Amino acid sequence: MNVYLAMNYGAWALSAIIFGWLLYDYVKTGKTYKESELLGHVDRDEFEGQEG
Amino acid sequence: MKGDNVVSTAVNEPVVERIKQKHTLAKVLGPAHIWALGVGIVLVGEFMGWNFTIAKGGSMGSLIACWAVGLMYVVLVMCNSEIGCVMPEAGGQYVQAKYILGPLAAFNVGLALIFEYVMLEAADALVIGALMQTLNPAISPIPWIILSVAILTWLNYRGVEATLNINLVITAIAYVTIFILLFSTKFYIPSASLLQTKELMSSLPYGWIGIIAALQFGIWYYLGIEGAVLGAGECRSPGRSLPLGMLSGVVSLIIGATITWYVASGLVHWEQLGASVYPLYDAALATKMPFVIAALFVGTMLSCLASANGCIVDSSRAWQSMSNDHLVPNWFSAIHPVYKTPYRAVLFLVPIALSFAFTGLLDQVIAFSILSALYDYILKAIIMFKFRQMWPLGSVERGYISPWHPLPATILGILVLLIFAGFYLGYGINLLAGTLFYISASVWFEVHRKKYVDYSSFITTALPRPQGY
Numbered sequence: 007m008n009v010y011l012a013m014n015y016g017a018w019a020l021s022a023i024i025f026g027w028l029l030y031d032y033v034k035t036g037k038t039y040k041e042s043e044l045l046g047h048v049d050r051d052e053f054e055g056q057e058g
Numbered sequence: 059m060k061g062d063n064v065v066s067t068a069v070n071e072p073v074v075e076r077i078k079q080k081h082t083l084a085k086v087l088g089p090a091h092i093w094a095l096g097v098g099i100v101l102v103g104e105f106m107g108w109n110f111t112i113a114k115g116g117s118m119g120s121l122i123a124c125w126a127v128g129l130m131y132v133v134l135v136m137c138n139s140e141i142g143c144v145m146p147e148a149g150g151q152y153v154q155a156k157y158i159l160g161p162l163a164a165f166n167v168g169l170a171l172i173f174e175y176v177m178l179e180a181a182d183a184l185v186i187g188a189l190m191q192t193l194n195p196a197i198s199p200i201p202w203i204i205l206s207v208a209i210l211t212w213l214n215y216r217g218v219e220a221t222l223n224i225n226l227v228i229t230a231i232a233y234v235t236i237f238i239l240l241f242s243t244k245f246y247i248p249s250a251s252l253l254q255t256k257e258l259m260s261s262l263p264y265g266w267i268g269i270i271a272a273l274q275f276g277i278w279y280y281l282g283i284e285g286a287v288l289g290a291g292e293c294r295s296p297g298r299s300l301p302l303g304m305l306s307g308v309v310s311l312i313i314g315a316t317i318t319w320y321v322a323s324g325l326v327h328w329e330q331l332g333a334s335v336y337p338l339y340d341a342a343l344a345t346k347m348p349f350v351i352a353a354l355f356v357g358t359m360l361s362c363l364a365s366a367n368g369c370i371v372d373s374s375r376a377w378q379s380m381s382n383d384h385l386v387p388n389w390f391s392a393i394h395p396v397y398k399t400p401y402r403a404v405l406f407l408v409p410i411a412l413s414f415a416f417t418g419l420l421d422q423v424i425a426f427s428i429l430s431a432l433y434d435y436i437l438k439a440i441i442m443f444k445f446r447q448m449w450p451l452g453s454v455e456r457g458y459i460s461p462w463h464p465l466p467a468t469i470l471g472i473l474v475l476l477i478f479a480g481f482y483l484g485y486g487i488n489l490l491a492g493t494l495f496y497i498s499a500s501v502w503f504e505v506h507r508k509k510y511v512d513y514s515s516f517i518t519t520a521l522p523r524p525q526g527y
Contacts (some may be wrong), residue, residue, distance in 0.1 A: 017201035
């Protein structure tokens with residue numbers, strides 16, 4: 007195969023891996039942390055839960 | 059959106075402190091990072107785009123435009139540093155507009171900043187794709203455009219310190235390649251010099267009006283240096299880092315721009331240079347030295363990467379700041395709990411940059427970037443006057459005081475208006491379309507978005523009450 011075509015496919019593949027990792031981390035972060043923790047707002051449930 | 063319903067709380071200090079600590083950007087940047095952020099974004103302008111000043115104003119017109127616009131950026135950085143030191147939050151000019159002019163101006167400045175940088179990022183990616191294609195026509199630019207944006211997005215997602223450390227290195231290498239080209243010409247030995255300044259340069263082929271027309275492209279030498287102030291919120295010591303990093307950055311750029319003009323004008327005929335896509339690379343080709351040609355290929359590539367990298371840093375911080383204040387949905391303001399980066403803002407701007415890069419319309423993309431910057435600059439002059447009125451010297455602690463006020467802000471305003479005139483001469487339709495876009499966005503903000511702004515939390519920095527309020 008032409009080396010330049012291989013470079014094109016390589017660039018596509020590497021881009022897919024990087025965007026795949028970003029998507030994976032984005033979803034994992036959303037599942038691991040509460041929205042209030044990500045946004046920096048004090049979560050009333052957490053506040054009340056601790057107080058109780 | 060969920061995030062728009064801000065929870066007003068009774069105070070439970072440990073919980074509030076813990077969440078505040080989790081939600082702050084990391085304070086890791088010093089003057090060298092600010093220099094790299096500013097110069098890194100801009101340096102690509104020495105490698106391409108500036109040469110259209112020669113097409114409009116000839117060699118001498120180009121040099122006058124280079125220095126006139128350089129003066130504009132010196133005064134802009136002086137104003138920016140003074141206000142930026144007092145308001146050390148991520149968001150730069152956006153935060154300044156917020157504190158001094160109010161929500162509508164802040165929305166417009168934020169939007170202009172984002173489009174300035176996203177368009178510049180798109181232009182950088184476009185050039186990277188085109189450069190790769192110069193290796194062989196079989197190489198398609200599209201996957202390289204996507205790959206460059208993907209890598210830089212990943213770096214920005216993972217953390218600002220590593221991102222700007224890499225920017226520091228690649229910016230320095232790209233800057234050095236300009237000097238490699240300069241010394242390869244043996245300019246210091248008149249008898250052996252490759253520079254043919256008398257034969258290749260022109261004076262003012264279109265007269266003084268050519269200089270006005272050249273000014274809009276003269277911006278390309280420096281466009282984006284002011285964005286370094288967007289890193290203020292992540293500086294260890296903004297009062298020291300901002301003026302030191304930004305002023306040394308603008309001086310580096312004026313030196314680099316003058317050398318670029320001198321070398322390229324001495325190696326390539328002015329008419330050919332005025333139409334070139336890669337003026338410095340063309341100048342390197344004129345030397346016929348393989349090492350110099352390779353160095354300038356690498357330099358052009360690295361300058362594009364550094365520029366796009368800095369653009370992602372700046373645009374995401376501006377978007378996150380606007381989101382924090384509910385000028386756009388608050389959902390975007392999330393900070394990554396591990397990497398401490400505005401990861402949703404970083405990801406959100408990727409498809410916008412890519413979609414403009416895919417158009418392939420380099421001059422249109424650049425024109426919108428420049429126009430957005432001009433709106434930002436004219437507001438900056440107004441902001442500086444109002445800042446000194448609201449907080450005169452002595453009323454608030456300043457890390458840096460801009461000398462000779464109101465001269466710098468006046469020069470800034472006059473030069474920006476002159477560049478608007480030059481923009482009208484070259485891109486009148488774009489000027490109209492861009493203005494309509496910002497007017498439409500302002501109407502949308504006033505009608506649909508302004509009601510979400512929480513005025514009790516809009517201004518948070520502990521500044522003294524402004525004079526007259």
